[in-house]
Amino acid sequence: MKALGNWPRRALLAASFTVLLAMPTFAEQAPVPTSPVSEFTLGNGMQVVVVPDHRSPIVTHMVWYKVGSADEPPGKSGIAHFFEHLMFKATGNHAAGELDKAVADIGGNDNAFTSYDYTAFHETVPPQALSQMMAFEAARMRNLVLSDEVVATERDVVLEERRMRIDNDPQAQLDEAVLATLFMNQPYRIPVIGWMQEMQQLNRVDAKAFYDRYYAPNNAVLIVAGDVEAEAVRKLAEESFGKIPRGPDLPPRIRPKEPQKTTRRTVTLSDARVSVPSFSMQWVVPSYNTAKPGEAEAIDLLGEILGGGTRSRLYQELIVKKGIAASVNAGFQGRALDDSVFAVYATPRGEAKLADVEAAVGAEIERIARDGISAEELDRAKARYVRSMIFARDRQDSMANIYGSTLTTGGTVTDINEWPDRVRKVTAEEVKAAAARYLVLDRVVTGYLLPKTQAEN
Amino acid sequence: MKALGNWPRRALLAASFTVLLAMPTFAEQAPVPTSPVSEFTLGNGMQVVVVPDHRSPIVTHMVWYKVGSADEPPGKSGIAHFFEHLMFKATGNHAAGELDKAVADIGGNDNAFTSYDYTAFHETVPPQALSQMMAFEAARMRNLVLSDEVVATERDVVLEERRMRIDNDPQAQLDEAVLATLFMNQPYRIPVIGWMQEMQQLNRVDAKAFYDRYYAPNNAVLIVAGDVEAEAVRKLAEESFGKIPRGPDLPPRIRPKEPQKTTRRTVTLSDARVSVPSFSMQWVVPSYNTAKPGEAEAIDLLGEILGGGTRSRLYQELIVKKGIAASVNAGFQGRALDDSVFAVYATPRGEAKLADVEAAVGAEIERIARDGISAEELDRAKARYVRSMIFARDRQDSMANIYGSTLTTGGTVTDINEWPDRVRKVTAEEVKAAAARYLVLDRVVTGYLLPKTQAEN
Numbered sequence: 001m002k003a004l005g006n007w008p009r010r011a012l013l014a015a016s017f018t019v020l021l022a023m024p025t026f027a028e029q030a031p032v033p034t035s036p037v038s039e040f041t042l043g044n045g046m047q048v049v050v051v052p053d054h055r056s057p058i059v060t061h062m063v064w065y066k067v068g069s070a071d072e073p074p075g076k077s078g079i080a081h082f083f084e085h086l087m088f089k090a091t092g093n094h095a096a097g098e099l100d101k102a103v104a105d106i107g108g109n110d111n112a113f114t115s116y117d118y119t120a121f122h123e124t125v126p127p128q129a130l131s132q133m134m135a136f137e138a139a140r141m142r143n144l145v146l147s148d149e150v151v152a153t154e155r156d157v158v159l160e161e162r163r164m165r166i167d168n169d170p171q172a173q174l175d176e177a178v179l180a181t182l183f184m185n186q187p188y189r190i191p192v193i194g195w196m197q198e199m200q201q202l203n204r205v206d207a208k209a210f211y212d213r214y215y216a217p218n219n220a221v222l223i224v225a226g227d228v229e230a231e232a233v234r235k236l237a238e239e240s241f242g243k244i245p246r247g248p249d250l251p252p253r254i255r256p257k258e259p260q261k262t263t264r265r266t267v268t269l270s271d272a273r274v275s276v277p278s279f280s281m282q283w284v285v286p287s288y289n290t291a292k293p294g295e296a297e298a299i300d301l302l303g304e305i306l307g308g309g310t311r312s313r314l315y316q317e318l319i320v321k322k323g324i325a326a327s328v329n330a331g332f333q334g335r336a337l338d339d340s341v342f343a344v345y346a347t348p349r350g351e352a353k354l355a356d357v358e359a360a361v362g363a364e365i366e367r368i369a370r371d372g373i374s375a376e377e378l379d380r381a382k383a384r385y386v387r388s389m390i391f392a393r394d395r396q397d398s399m400a401n402i403y404g405s406t407l408t409t410g411g412t413v414t415d416i417n418e419w420p421d422r423v424r425k426v427t428a429e430e431v432k433a434a435a436a437r438y439l440v441l442d443r444v445v446t447g448y449l450l451p452k453t454q455a456e457n
Numbered sequence: 458m459k460a461l462g463n464w465p466r467r468a469l470l471a472a473s474f475t476v477l478l479a480m481p482t483f484a485e486q487a488p489v490p491t492s493p494v495s496e497f498t499l500g501n502g503m504q505v506v507v508v509p510d511h512r513s514p515i516v517t518h519m520v521w522y523k524v525g526s527a528d529e530p531p532g533k534s535g536i537a538h539f540f541e542h543l544m545f546k547a548t549g550n551h552a553a554g555e556l557d558k559a560v561a562d563i564g565g566n567d568n569a570f571t572s573y574d575y576t577a578f579h580e581t582v583p584p585q586a587l588s589q590m591m592a593f594e595a596a597r598m599r600n601l602v603l604s605d606e607v608v609a610t611e612r613d614v615v616l617e618e619r620r621m622r623i624d625n626d627p628q629a630q631l632d633e634a635v636l637a638t639l640f641m642n643q644p645y646r647i648p649v650i651g652w653m654q655e656m657q658q659l660n661r662v663d664a665k666a667f668y669d670r671y672y673a674p675n676n677a678v679l680i681v682a683g684d685v686e687a688e689a690v691r692k693l694a695e696e697s698f699g700k701i702p703r704g705p706d707l708p709p710r711i712r713p714k715e716p717q718k719t720t721r722r723t724v725t726l727s728d729a730r731v732s733v734p735s736f737s738m739q740w741v742v743p744s745y746n747t748a749k750p751g752e753a754e755a756i757d758l759l760g761e762i763l764g765g766g767t768r769s770r771l772y773q774e775l776i777v778k779k780g781i782a783a784s785v786n787a788g789f790q791g792r793a794l795d796d797s798v799f800a801v802y803a804t805p806r807g808e809a810k811l812a813d814v815e816a817a818v819g820a821e822i823e824r825i826a827r828d829g830i831s832a833e834e835l836d837r838a839k840a841r842y843v844r845s846m847i848f849a850r851d852r853q854d855s856m857a858n859i860y861g862s863t864l865t866t867g868g869t870v871t872d873i874n875e876w877p878d879r880v881r882k883v884t885a886e887e888v889k890a891a892a893a894r895y896l897v898l899d900r901v902v903t904g905y906l907l908p909k910t911q912a913e914n
Contacts, residue, residue, distance in 0.1 A: 074531060075713040077642075177641075177720040184637040185534075185652060195642060195716040256532040259652040263634040266723045270899065442727065 037403075038230035039413050042237060044246045045218025049403050049413060050233045051225035053396050059226030060396050061133045062122040063141070064404040066221070067214035069194070070116040070187035070255060070338070075201075078158065078194015079210050081114040082202055085154045086146065086211075087121060088112070093139040096150075099123075102132065116188050117337045118408035124397065127227050134240035141215055142244050151204045159200065162193050170271035171449055178267045178447040179341070182282050185256045186338050216247020221407045225400040255338055258284050261443040272452040276326075277354050278347040280447045281361060285438045287336035289410035297423045298430040299332045299342060299438065304381040305373055305431065306330040306364065307344060311380065313364050314344070322360060324352035337409045342438065358446065365439045372432035385423055494860075495687035496870050499694060501703045502675030506860050506870060507690045508682035510853050516683030517853050518590045519579040520598070521861040523678070524671035526651070527573040527644035527712060527795070532658075535615065535651015536667050538571040539659055542611045543603065543668075544578060545569070550596040553607075556580075559589065573645050574794045575865035581854065584684050591697035598672055599701050608661045616657065619650050627728040628906060635724045635904040636798075639739050642713045643795050673704020678864045682857040712795055715741050718900040729909040733783075734811050735804040737904045738818060742895045744793035746867035754880045755887040756789045756799060756895065761838040762830055762888065763787040763821065764801060768837065770821050771801070779817060781809035794866045799895065815903065822896045829889035842880055 038050040069080045090096040103110040108125035121140075123133045166172045176191050183189030193199070222241065224233045261284070288296040307314045307330025318325035326349040332342045344365075348357045392398050406416055495507040526537045547553040560567040565582035578597075580590045623629045633648050640646030650656070679698065681690045718741070745753040764771045764787025775782035783806040789799045801822075805814045849855050863873055 075711070077713075173719045177718075177722075180641040180716075181638055181722060184634075184646070189641070195714075197714050197716060254532070256534075257652075257654050259637075259654060261634075262630045262726060264725045264727075265634075265638060268721045269719060270721075 037413055037417075038233075040230075040234060042217060042242045044242060044244060046237070046241050046244075047221040047407065048233065048237055049221065049223050049407065050228065050230040051223070051399055051403060052229060053226050053399065055227075057126055057227050058124060058396065059127050059130050059224060059228055060122060060124050060400045061130060061137070062120055062223040062225075062400050062404050063137045064118050064120045064221040064223065064408050065214055066117075066219050066253070066408045067119055067210075068115050068117040069190060069192040071214070071253065072187070072190070075198055076206055076210075077190045078162075078199040079202055079206055080119055081193050082155065082158050082199070083207060083210050083215075084112050084114045084119050084121075085158055086150065086207055087140050087144065089150050089154070090145045091139040092143040092145060094136065099136045099140075102129075102136070114192055115405075116192060118405065120404055122397075122400070130224070130228065130233075131236045131240070134236055138240040138244060141217065141220065141241070144211060144215075146204055146207055146211065148204050151202075151207055155199070155202055158193065159196070162196060162199060166191070166193060167196075170269055170274050173271075174267065174269040174447050174449050177269065178280065178282060178445055181265055181267050182284060182341065182445045184259055184261075186258050186284075187255055188336070188338065188340075213248065213250070217241055217244045218246050219250060221404060223400045223404045223407075225396050225403075253337060258339055264442050265445045266448065267445065268448040268450060270450045270452050274449055274451045276347055277448070277450050278345065279354060279358060279449065280343050280345045281358070282341055282343045282445045282447065283438055283440070283443065284339050285332065285342045285434075287338065287340040287409070288334045288406075288415070289337050290339050294422060294426060294430060295434060296332075296334050297419075298426045298434040300334055301378065301381045301385075301423070301426055302368070302431050302434050302439075303330045303332040303342065304384055305377050306368070308381065308384060313368070313377075314346070314361060317364055318346065318357060318360050319349075323349060324360065325349050325357050328357075328361070335405045335409050335411075354448070362441050365435060366441065368432060369436035369439065373428050375428060378426070378428050378431065382423060382426070385420070494870055494874075495690075497687075497691060499674060499699045501699065501701060503694070503698050503701075504678040504864065505690065505694055506678065506680050506864065507685065507687040508680070508856055508860060509686060510683050510856070512684075514583055514684050515581060515853065516584050516587050516681060516685050517579060517581050517857045518587060518594070519577055519680040519682075519857050519861050520594045521575050521577045521678040521680065521865050522671055523574075523676050523710070523865045524576055524667075525572050525574040526647060526649040528671070528710065529644070529647070532655055533663055533667075534647045535619075535656040536659055536663055537576055538650055539612065539615050539656070540664060540667050540672075541569050541571045541576050541578075542615055543607065543664060544597050544601065546607050546611070547602045548596040549600040549602060551593065556593045556597075559586075559593070571649055572862075573649060575862065577861055577865075579854075579857070587681070587685065587690075588693045588697070591693055595697040595701060598674065598677065598698070601668060601672075603661055603664055603668065605661050608659075608664055612656070612659055615650065616653070619653060619656060623648070623650060624653075627726055627731050630728075631724065631726040631904050631906050634726065635737065635739060635902060638722055638724050639741060639798065639902040641716055641718075643715050643741075644712055645793070645795065645797075670705065670707070674698055674701050675703050676707060678861060680857045680861045680864075682853050682860075710794060715796055721899050722902045723905065724902065725905040725907060727907045727909050731906055731908045733804060734905070734907050735802065736811060736815060736906065737800050737802045738815070739798055739800045739902045739904065740895055740897070740900065741796050742789065742799045742891075744795065744797040744866070745791045745863075745872070746794050747796050751879060751883060751887060752891060753789075753791050754876075755883045755891040757791055758835065758838045758842075758880070758883055759825070759888050759891050759896075760787045760789040760799065761841060762834050763825070765838065765841060770825070770834075771803070771818060774821055775803065775814060775817050776806075780806060781817065782806050782814050785814075785818070792862045792866050792868075811905070819898050822892060823898065825889060826893035826896065830885050832885060835883070835885050835888065839880060839883070842877070 040048050042048065067080060069077065072079050088096065100110060103123055103125060106125055106129050108123055108129065110123040112121045121137060125133055166176055180189045222237060285299055286295055304312070306312055307328055309315065314328040314330060318328050326347045328346040330344040333340050344361055346357050346361060348354050402416060403413070497505050499505065524537060526534065529536050545553065557567060560580055560582060563582055563586050565580055565586065567580040569578045578594060582590055623633060637646045679694060742756055743752055761769070763769055764785055766772065771785040771787060775785050783804045785803040787801040790797050801818055803814050803818060805811050859873060860870070
């Protein structure tokens, strides 16, 4: 039971894409750092990005590995997230729990998360503790002790995590089934936490193979944001991470792609624990890494115009005018190595019929695809992004996250710098074209979460 | 265009499971050979089964490889079927087309097919030609000439085959999408012919790697049925196949398994070319290789009782009594290495509503799951199987197919011999239990094929 105490700390980022939609991801897309960002590479291939932020004596130290659940071998789902857990165990240099204790002793915090495309470990501490944090991260990058016992114990922890977070939660179950349906071929169809029957089989041999392949300086990105200067970070990084030998050269991360879709699909979960019905409509769309220039920016603005805030089309039409929805939102998870997801979520209000809400969402989407958007709508959507940049600027950890998630999904620091300009250049025609091309109702996957009684119809 | 002339001869077995349902697979499950079947293994590991059948001076010669589309590496879908095509090209010993010509000259026939679990090549010829056929098959087992040009030309052929057989056919498109939806994790979700975007990338390096891994005597089963004796076959096989060196030892064929399902799903294709709507209801169920003892036999009988012929439940209820269906059938594709598919297909009659037909199918399934079946129904279903054995006995090629498909999907000659007895032992309770356990309406995938206008509702 003691081991179980750990589990909520090892967060599972993006158990589904829908989780991300609920987070302020848009607000995190475009930081404006307070002084120039530095970027360099250590001799062993480890990328380093330093984002100075001198407003308070804090640093955010993150090690991002370019490996996530979508890189797992067939039949080994869950190993990436499982390995994230194992990284908190003993190393040749430190006992298990020593890092957590050291961070707690200085009043900082540390955690980790796993997604489809990356796994990240981070600490927020005073600048004086930076070299200590690097020593901890460097130790577990290559010096982890993987015994059968450690592996078996932690496997029970992640199995319990799956039971609690997915199997006990009808919405999470549905989200998992929707993604497994939406993606016919791409590995994003497999849940980050893994399929139960495969998680149960994970063992020390799998863990060791995964560690030796992916946990190496040339497959990692170090992000340090906060009250430090680049030269100091470089010196510390060379003394710690720099001493780790380069790992194997990995092939390009080329994964199976989606086939062209020709059908409309639904996924329905009926559960006695559901009191209010809801639904989502989801499509596969290009990500920032797979889109043509400007296309992902247009899809981001489309999400904003459709479902971003109270002045969005769906809010105005479904909640204000028709009064048939209690909530509605739309969004795009653009930071992904492969094609990603555009989703609309809605909940009927009172006695309103789910089918009517769904039809109203479809009508708004078709209206944009057919008639386009106004200049005023476009300007307002862009303006919201500008505001979001200002908010992001205020959060050191969100700034660090943007750099980490971009650099591990095919992007560059330049992409981040130029992103605001690229958003400003999007035309109304491009937003219309994105809606027409990608949000096709004949190829949507709709997920329904229904009370058990409603399902009996 | 000359190369295209070949394509209809290289049949794609089971472009989807549904194709198999339309074939007399039940009738082929249990041959009663005319004299004892012999089984032996050559020194290089090649399995040989001889099924004597002296009624006419013909032999069916088949080489089955234990590799199908479900064994393909991620991102290389279509390579198994593509390779089947390449096997008709030149070898170090023979020019391309020489085998076809030799067979035609003696009035025989030859062909090949690829499925999820196996790839088979076969000739039907007079017994005197057997040694010549073995020479041809032995030559292409290890002596194929794979040039970039041959590969590029034949790739165009399979791409055209995909366009004609799948992309031009709404039913085939739907079947493909239903399987890609039904299977969330198992490789049967990937079409045998491959996804277009992956087929386009197949190249000589992929083909060579596939050939060297899978086309070897220790991964093949030779089936000879017809007017021959085992000792003669052994001698000929040793002189031809026996001289080929053993290939690499392959790991067990362990593939990703399905997670537990929690949702009900639909797949809808609306197409202007569809004039009559239809639907199917599909579930993942155990195969003969994955089921507990007796369970697959019970599922086979369940298919028979539900939808086998004019005395089946669905026929009587939907066509005879209610008059709402024009056609209905049910069945189970039991011969598979991994969990397989149980499907019900139906077409409404006249003005009958698709939803009413679907509800009536659901009601019959629930009735069996709740109330079970009568002794008379069970006996009648078993009797139909006995009759089917007598029919199968009359067809040399179907006998050979049963041995080949069984031995390449985890079964043995003993399994085939004992199959009729195992069917006879199935109880009414076991059939009821199978319906209750596997045909759960809350976990069904329903595919709808609709005329374009009907979809606008």
